């Protein structure tokens with residue numbers, strides 16, 4: 001039987017035992033530990049049939065032209081902006097990603113923000129560190145019957161909404177791109193405008209991709225429409241919220257609190273005043289903001305799932321089956 005040549009060029013430095021279990025004994029797996037494509041010989045690039053690509057190397061047209069036997073590149077992750085999709089398609093290479101390895105984790109993270117903020121945990125914790133034993137806490141809210149507004153009812157948005165529903169919350173959502181009937185199936189209420197999300201929600205959780213349409217979508221105009229001093233949660237992408245507008249809304253008390261796993265600039269720097277004030281423990285923002293380092297997807301189980309799914313996708317394509325998550329229109333007829 002012909003042996004498979006699989007290349008894992010970057011990031012992975014340990015043994016590829018997870019991948020080896022999926023490929024079986026017929027595969028030769030090369031671990032490149034490369035930080036640039038030049039760290040790997042042209043011969044290796046030329047002979048590999050499948051590439052498990054992490055995010056360090058740029059798969060530009062020049063690199064893709066070196067690939068002579070490659071059938072598939074799988075991005076071990078969600079984003080694929082480091083791969084020239086069309087150059088790959090022209091070389092008859094399928095490009096795939098793994099879009100769903102951390103869905104449950106990100107939804108849990110959004111709910112962790114919600115529970116933490118609405119149970120006042122930052123404030124209690126801070127006070128107790130000063131031995132201040134006191135129950136009264138302006139951050140605490142009863143969740144039952146509160147309205148959760150979901151922006152983007154895809155995988156993570158739905159998983160978050162289902163969790164919030166289990167806490168007795170009412171779910172409304174804005175997502176112009178999903179088919180009618182999802183609202184009926186899930187017993188959520190669909191709204192047709194962002195304005196309705198702003199007006200009716202006690203908690204607003206963002207789950208859209210970053211696109212030209214969603215960049216800066218949550219801006220001063222949006223905050224001008226909110227009515228219920230909502231909690232804002234963003235586990236999607238930082239630039240979807242205009243951070244200066246959020247700062248203003250929080251200063252004015254229009255927004256009660258916020259949980260941010262993602263920021264326009266990551267890691268944060270001195271340009272993001274809201275974060276600087278929070279870092280400095282300024283009284284106006286203290287206890288009202290939780291920030292985490294873009295780790296919503298993270299768990300050991302999610303990383304295992306990611307590597308397994310990426311390897312299975314390679315195997316599928318090399319065995320002549322259709323990829324599940326092709327991102328370069330390989331199967332479309334031009």
Ligand code: NAD
Nearest residue numbers: 152153154155156157174175177207208209235236296297
């Ligand atoms: P998905 O593609 O399943 O869902 C995205 C939804 O957003 C879709 O239903 C789409 O119709 C909707 N949408 C697109 N444009 C919209 C718009 N202008 N207004 C309203 N809805 C819009 O994606 P997903 O797997 O649920 O992931 C959602 C986002 O979460 C990702 O795009 C990514 O940015 C982010 N993410 C973050 C982490 C993390 O660690 N924090 C991990 C994975 C994904």
